[in-house]
Amino acid sequence: xxxxxxxxxxxxxxxxxxxxxxxxxxxxxxxxxxxxxxxxxxxxxxxxxxxxxxxxxxxxxxxxxxxxxxxxxxxxxxxxxxxxxxxxxxxxxxxxxxxxxxxxxxxxxxxxxxxxxxxxxxxxxxxxxxxxxxxxxxxxxxxxxxxxxxxxxxxxxxxxxxxxxxxxxxxxxxxxxxxxxxxxxxxxxxxxxxxxxxxxxxxxxxxxxxxxxxxxxxxxxxxxxxxxxxxxxxxxxxxxxxxxxxxxxxxxxxxxxxxxxxxxxxxxxxxxxxxxxxxxxxxxxxxxxxxxxxxxxxxxxxxxxxxxxxxxxxxxxxxxxxxxxxxxxxxxxxxxxxxxxxxxxxxxxxxxxxxxxxxxxxxxxxxxxxxxxxxxxxxxxxxxxxxxxxxxxxxxxxxxxxxxxxxxxxxxxxxxxxxxxxxxxxxxxxxxxxxxxxxxxxxxxxxxxxxxxxxxxxxxxxxxxxxxxxxxxxxxxxxxxxxxxxxxxxxxxxxxxxxxxxxxxxxxxxxxxxxxxxxxxxxxxxxxxxxxxxxxxxxxxxxxxxxxxxxxxxxxxxxxxxxxxxxxxxxxxxxxxxxxxxxxxxxxxxxxxxxxxxxxxxxxxxxxxxxxxxxxxxxxxxxxxxxxxxxxxxxxxxxxxxxxxxxxxxxxxxxxxxxxxxxxxxxxxxxxxxxxxxxxxxxxxxxxxxxxxxxxxxxxxxxxxxxxxxxxxxxxxxxxxxxxxxxxxxxxx
Numbered sequence: 001x002x003x004x005x006x007x008x009x010x011x012x013x014x015x016x017x018x019x020x021x022x023x024x025x026x027x028x029x030x031x032x033x034x035x036x037x038x039x040x041x042x043x044x045x046x047x048x049x050x051x052x053x054x055x056x057x058x059x060x061x062x063x064x065x066x067x068x069x070x071x072x073x074x075x076x077x078x079x080x081x082x083x084x085x086x087x088x089x090x091x092x093x094x095x096x097x098x099x100x101x102x103x104x105x106x107x108x109x110x111x112x113x114x115x116x117x118x119x120x121x122x123x124x125x126x127x128x129x130x131x132x133x134x135x136x137x138x139x140x141x142x143x144x145x146x147x148x149x150x151x152x153x154x155x156x157x158x159x160x161x162x163x164x165x166x167x168x169x170x171x172x173x174x175x176x177x178x179x180x181x182x183x184x185x186x187x188x189x190x191x192x193x194x195x196x197x198x199x200x201x202x203x204x205x206x207x208x209x210x211x212x213x214x215x216x217x218x219x220x221x222x223x224x225x226x227x228x229x230x231x232x233x234x235x236x237x238x239x240x241x242x243x244x245x246x247x248x249x250x251x252x253x254x255x256x257x258x259x260x261x262x263x264x265x266x267x268x269x270x271x272x273x274x275x276x277x278x279x280x281x282x283x284x285x286x287x288x289x290x291x292x293x294x295x296x297x298x299x300x301x302x303x304x305x306x307x308x309x310x311x312x313x314x315x316x317x318x319x320x321x322x323x324x325x326x327x328x329x330x331x332x333x334x335x336x337x338x339x340x341x342x343x344x345x346x347x348x349x350x351x352x353x354x355x356x357x358x359x360x361x362x363x364x365x366x367x368x369x370x371x372x373x374x375x376x377x378x379x380x381x382x383x384x385x386x387x388x389x390x391x392x393x394x395x396x397x398x399x400x401x402x403x404x405x406x407x408x409x410x411x412x413x414x415x416x417x418x419x420x421x422x423x424x425x426x427x428x429x430x431x432x433x434x435x436x437x438x439x440x441x442x443x444x445x446x447x448x449x450x451x452x453x454x455x456x457x458x459x460x461x462x463x464x465x466x467x468x469x470x471x472x473x474x475x476x477x478x479x480x481x482x483x484x485x486x487x488x489x490x491x492x493x494x495x496x497x498x499x500x501x502x503x504x505x506x507x508x509x510x511x512x513x514x515x516x517x518x519x520x521x522x523x524x525x526x527x528x529x530x531x532x533x534x535x536x537x538x539x540x541x542x543x544x545x546x547x548x549x550x551x552x553x554x555x556x557x558x559x560x561x562x563x564x565x566x567x568x569x570x571x572x573x574x575x576x577x578x579x580x581x582x583x584x585x586x587x588x589x590x591x592x593x594x595x596x597x598x599x600x601x602x603x604x605x606x607x608x609x610x611x612x613x614x615x616x617x618x619x620x621x622x623x624x625x626x627x628x629x630x631x632x633x634x635x636x637x638x639x640x641x642x643x644x645x646x647x648x649x650x651x652x653x654x655x656x657x658x659x660x661x662x663x664x665x666x667x668x669x670x671x672x673x674x675x676x677x678x679x680x681x682x683x684x685x686x687x688x689x690x691x692x693x694x695x696x697x698x699x700x701x702x703x704x705x706x707x708x709x710x711x712x713x714x715x716x717x718x719x720x721x722x723x724x725x726x727x728x729x730x731x732x733x
Contacts, residue, residue, distance in 0.1 A: 026551075031280065041291050067332075069083075094141050212239050301501075574698040
């Protein structure tokens with residue numbers, strides 16, 4: 001009887017054990033998981049080359065995109081990985097590379113950790129990964145006031161019971177470089193399990209440096225971790241980094257052959273994981289850094305590839321960029337949280353990745369090349385434009401001051417200057433239409449094309465009376481950009497005067513360049529409309545200004561439109577200042593108070609509407625207002641600090657600041673030395689005079705309230721200064 005009881009208990013025990021193992025395995029297989037393949041030095045051209053070979057069909061099933069890897073410091077890998085782990089732009093430190101396995105030979109990871117942190121690591125086991133220098137990383141971000149919390153990705157997953165593991169490295173010739181652990185560690189620099197030492201490499205005499213990634217070893221442990229229910233596994237594939245260290249000792253052809261072979265091995269490994277992926281499992285391949293040669297060539301967007309269930313191509317995007325094919329490094333951690341069903345911590349500012357199937361891979365390759373081309377050639381287009389504008393303004397002033405004394409100079413130069421002045425104000429309109437041209441014309445071709453078309457149109461405009469001429473110039477300066485903005489903003493997005501996704505200061509809406517154009521062009525057209533229809537101007541011009549400014553404010557406040565907080569205040573200021581300026585009202589204290597209260601209330605209402613929208617529909621305006629409503633004053637302070645620093649840097653170094661300073665000096669010269677001529681113009685053109693004052697006031701508000709406001713102010717002020725120069729030159733003719 002006793003034997004039967006023992007047998008029954010033993011049988012039940014074995015049955016329960018097998019049942020529990022089977023149940024655990026099934027649950028682990030159905031639990032969502034993410035495998036991140038981190039590849040330093042991987043470029044979009046590497047992926048495109050493999051894509052074109054048609055040897056890797058699984059690559060065509062993936063969603064592809066490119067990643068802005070801007071950080072709080074530079075594009076270096078350690079800063080990028082720290083930014084990904086924190087979900088906000090962060091600053092890394094070289095000490096962040098030195099992670100060790102607790103049992104790693106010659107590393108003494110536990111004593112090192114104790115020396116630098118003052119405490120023993122909790123939950124220590126044989127495979128624990130430690131970053132002893134985590135206090136240095138934390139302190140670096142505190143000193144820079146980035147608001148970043150390195151390790152927040154791993155910390156949040158740990159709090160929600162999601163297990164993590166890391167494998168692989170980018171070690172080069174005995175110097176550790178273990179970036180993967182930055183994504184799996186908690187705030188104390190601890191990853192529960194991983195392999196990041198020599199055991200992840202194979203020794204080979206057929207590869208520079210003699211070591212390569214052991215892909216079978218990585219695949220074996222990744223499969224095991226998945227069966228154990230690991231939610232996040234990060235695999236660092238460092239062969240491109242190891243190869244890059246030997247680039248100077250190889251000729252170009254051989255280096256490219258080896259590089260292609262390494263990329264093929266990486267894609268093959270990723271494809272095998274994607275082919276064997278289970279339900280609710282995603283494979284994310286992303287670049288940790290870019291080669292120095294690509295950065296020098298101004299190719300600064302990193303590739304990103306995603307395999308998921310039901311994947312059938314498409315391009316990646318996010319709420320951060322709102323551009324198909326584009327995402328940001330701060331979007332990676334929020335995406336992992338969404339995929340694993342974990343709520344997003346408030347300290348993270350990115351938005352989850354989504355797949356847009358309305359765009360093809362072929363479209364993505366072409367668009368990515370166009371973005372790179374515009375970024376690379378932007379200085380060659382804009383610097384000559386600004387430089388020529390400054391030169392023409394100075395030349396006009398010199399002729400106005402000294403042409404009267406020298407008849408020869410006056411006759412030689414004064415005849416063609418009005419045509420060039422008109423051409424200067426037409427350039428923003430031409431640059432808006434430039435994306436409609438096929439291909440990617442060189443800056444030299446662009447200069448020739450704009451010169452030929454611009455001078456031709458200037459000749460036609462020159463035949464018109466002063467008011468009609470600049471009414472047309474003002475109208476084409478603001479109406480096409482506004483219409484484009486309300487219909488998706490495709491022209492602004494690809495214009496040389498538009499925002500730049502490579503820089504990453506703005507991904508959607510309207511930038512400071514075209515905001516300045518809208519400001520100057522709209523007020524100029526209103527002023528010249530007053531000159532053209534003076535009889536009823538007092539009644540209709542203020543109404544026209546109100547209609548235009550309301551349209552501008554709504555566009556600036558609309559999350560799918562301009563989405564520019566500074567623009568809201570600028571056009572509210574223009575509206576409230578322009579009404580009395582154009583109607584001839586006398587400024588009174590009561591009126592000023594009413595205007596200020598009305599403007600602040602209108603801006604607050606628009607911000608509140610943006611704030612009430614869903615997270616994925618909110619613009620950065622709504623998110624900033626949300627921080628204000630939460631009372632997150634440190635974050636508000638960081639936003640203000642970033643904007644002030646950006647503006648100050650541009651004032652000190654940007655060519656736009658030189659244009660603004662020259663324009664300001666010219667205005668002062670006219671006030672003190674050409675006061676009689678200026679008074680004569682203001683007497684004959686009262687609405688133009690009101691337009692000059694309103695533009696100047698709007699430019700001042702733009703300068704004070706916008707990061708990079710110097711750009712908007714310098715462009716806006718041209719629409720007051722250039723017509724004034726034009727009229728003064730005509731008076732001297």
